[in-house]
Amino acid sequence: MEEQFIAGFCRRGAVTVLPIKPLPEFGLSIQKSILTLDMSPVVYSGFGLSAKKVKQEKKKVFYRFQVDLKSSQFQRNGPVHTRLRSFFKAFTNPLELGTRIPRCLGNLGPFFVDWLPDSSVTQINEFPKSESIASYLNDKEHLVIRPQCEVFNYIGSPILIPELISWDKLPLKQEENSCTCTEIDKTSDFLNIVNIRLGLTVLSYLAAGISFPDSAISNRVPSDNPCLTNASLSPIYAQTIDEILLPVYKLEKLNIIYLSGLFPDCCYDELEDKIKSMLAESQRGDELVYMCRCPLKVTTDSVQSLKQSVDHLGTLFLTGRKHVSDSQGLPLIKIRF
Structure with a gap:
């Protein structure tokens, strides 16, 4: 599971999971504590946060958003956290949520999976893996979801x-x-x-x-x-x-x-x-x-x-x-x- 998903944006009683799906219109990566989003102009039009314009070859451009997950700018349920969570969730059903995600991008998702913990969820004090966004949201406790068969x-x-x-x-x-x-x-x-x-x-x-x-x-x-x-x-x-x-x-x-x-x-x-x-x-x-x-x-x-x-x-x-x-x-x- 660790190779295919990045678990993060942990909230009380819920965990958001971001599938790592390579797309030319959208890219997500985490190095050390830096979250980087590369977006095409169409995706960026519904992003809602300021990003840097980067020029590519053949006069193509894309927009890059970066945030240090350890910085004071990124707080649980803060403006950046809330907007990012809404942005990822919008790909699941952009029309229902009424966000600014363009309709033509509805087939790019889902980037967001909302899982409600049950008996298979264990609350532990171990520190999450470094590639998990969850490791930057709470230094004390977090939720771990393990596959379970009954x-x-x-x-x-x-x-x-x-x-x-x-x-x-x-x-x-x-x-x-x-x-x-x-x-x-x-x-x-x-x-x-x-x-x-x-x-x-x-x-x-x-x-x-x-x-x-x-x-x-x-x-x-x-x-x-x-x-x-x-x-x-x-x-x-x-x-x-x-x-x-x-x-x-x-x-x-x-x-x-x-x-x-x-x-x-x-x-x-x-x-x-x-x-x-x-x-x-x-x-x-x-x-x-x-x-x-x-x-x-x-x-x-x-x-x-x-x-x-x-x-x-x-x-x-x-x-x-x-x-x-x-x-x-x-x-x-x-x-x-």
């Missing part, structure tokens, strides 16, 4: 999600075996985009701590969750349940893995490879793993908009159904959404 064993009624794949239409090769992973595009004919939306919605509810009892178990007491007993409190949830039709994928034994802290893309990819390997070596006939790489949310978007979306929300792994012939082996399917 496994939660789900115990409750079976969870039903619709079948996501038409297995009879799946073009499996005869030589495929359980050690092979087939990557599938979400627009493939044998994927049911409506079922995928419903399935991921149910999994999102499950990860958020919401589930519903199996209707086949008549003597089971419903959950005390008001969103489950009163459909008017959660109409989207009630609609999701009503839309699930046969055939269904029955999930009984579930492990939910919660990742907290800061996980760069490389960590996500490593975890994805590990899960793929575990599924490939498994002897079970039916397994499903859904990996979400962004905050879970229940969407009301139309099916058409889901088909056109290019955002990578997560990865879904499926191992073959029991009715797939033994000669084909147990296919491992990987779907990116």
